[in-house]
Amino acid sequence: MLLEVQNLTKIFTSGLIGGYQVRAVDNVTFSIKEGEIVSLVGESGSGKTTIGKLILRLIKPTSGKILFKGEDIWSFDKDKLMNYYYKNVQAVFQDPFASFNPLYKVDRVFDLVFRTFLKNVSDVEKDELVRRALESVGLNPREILGKFPHQLSGGQLQRILIARALLVEPSLLIADEAVSMLDASTRIDVLNLLGEFRDNHGTSVIFITHDLALGYYISDKIIIMYRGSIVEWGDTEKVFDNPLHPYTKMLLESVPDLNVKWEFKGIEPEREEGKVWELKGCKFAPRCSLAKDKCWKIRPEPVEVEKNHWVACHLYGGS
Numbered sequence: 280m281l282l283e284v285q286n287l288t289k290i291f292t293s294g295l296i297g298g299y300q301v302r303a304v305d306n307v308t309f310s311i312k313e314g315e316i317v318s319l320v321g322e323s324g325s326g327k328t329t330i331g332k333l334i335l336r337l338i339k340p341t342s343g344k345i346l347f348k349g350e351d352i353w354s355f356d357k358d359k360l361m362n363y364y365y366k367n368v369q370a371v372f373q374d375p376f377a378s379f380n381p382l383y384k385v386d387r388v389f390d391l392v393f394r395t396f397l398k399n400v401s402d403v404e405k406d407e408l409v410r411r412a413l414e415s416v417g418l419n420p421r422e423i424l425g426k427f428p429h430q431l432s433g434g435q436l437q438r439i440l441i442a443r444a445l446l447v448e449p450s451l452l453i454a455d456e457a458v459s460m461l462d463a464s465t466r467i468d469v470l471n472l473l474g475e476f477r478d479n480h481g482t483s484v485i486f487i488t489h490d491l492a493l494g495y496y497i498s499d500k501i502i503i504m505y506r507g508s509i510v511e512w513g514d515t516e517k518v519f520d521n522p523l524h525p526y527t528k529m530l531l532e533s534v535p536d537l538n539v540k541w542e543f544k545g546i547e548p549e550r551e552e553g554k555v556w557e558l559k560g561c562k563f564a565p566r567c568s569l570a571k572d573k574c575w576k577i578r579p580e581p582v583e584v585e586k587n588h589w590v591a592c593h594l595y596g597g598s
């Protein structure tokens with residue numbers, strides 16, 4: 280297995296006075312095989328980015344483990360972290376502007392990659408690798424190299440960052456809302472590019488998105504998150520063809536239908552933000568029209584309802 284996330288929990292403390300704790304990630308377990316594209320889907324605040332940061336070892340879990348090829352990522356010393364883990368695990372985030380220094384030409388992001396991960400490459404080879412990487416994301420190197428960030432569009436900058444991440448040929452790419460800022464046609468090009476890269480290099484992708492349709496388009500497996508917990512996961516086709524959790528159903532109903540004028544069909548989110556994190560039962564109970572007594576008291580355990588399709592909901596059994 281390439282990556283195993285085991286009972287991962289991250290608790291943040293918010294507010295200075297009378298602060299309350301947020302269980303941003305709550306006992307999350309999943310794994311990713313080589314060459315698999317897995318989408319993490321959920322609305323804002325469901326813990327997707329926190330999972331990405333935990334996998335990148337940018338923050339420390341409160342409890343639980345992340346294993347990369349069987350090794351605990353927190354057992355790596357600085358050298359192994361830089362020269363092994365980050366060479367294997369690359370990331371692209373939502374806001375491309377944040378990744379560029381406005382005072383330097385965009386080429387600099389490639390220099391850093393060569394200095395850190397590809398030290399033995401000659402200058403001639405470097406130029407060729409950069410050219411190929413830019414072309415692979417649909418950019419013309421002559422229009423890109425030598426420019427400052429403000430001279431390029433957000434979509435161009437984002438594709439440069441994807442090219443940079445793929446240059447290293449990582450085993451795992453974490454794409455956190457990485458296509459959100461791209462226009463619709465560029466977005467599809469970049470999604471196809473990730474798929475091609477997987478096919479050619481066996482790179483696995485964790486595709487973090489709030490957009491169910493993008494998750495459907497790109498992924499082999501889909502994980503639906505709600506308030507830090509996984510509520511449903513499985514093979515993408517199965518989850519889409521036969522959504523089981525009331526939250527997954529609600530998300531699917533909210534995908535805009537171009538033939539129907541928009542009308543709010545969801546249930547109003549609960550007002551008392553802090554309280555839901557403390558619920559003993561199902562976190563979705565305050566929004567669920569089907570919630571029964573048990574749902575408020577006992578957290579549902581995941582149940583495999585069909586092969587490779589799991590749901591954590593009392594409607595489908597489990598304790």
Ligand SMILES: Nc1ncnc2c1ncn2[C@@H]1O[C@H](COP(=O)(O)OP(=O)(O)OP(=O)(O)O)[C@@H](O)[C@H]1O
Pocket residue numbers: 291292293301302303321322323324325326327328329330489
């Ligand atoms: N550093 C932090 N300190 C305190 N709370 C945090 C911190 N980072 C995240 N949180 C909280 O953890 C929860 C999960 O946040 P996270 O950013 O992981 O969600 P998300 O699903 O990625 O949302 P979005 O799509 O809006 O980025 C939220 O309630 C958020 O406010």
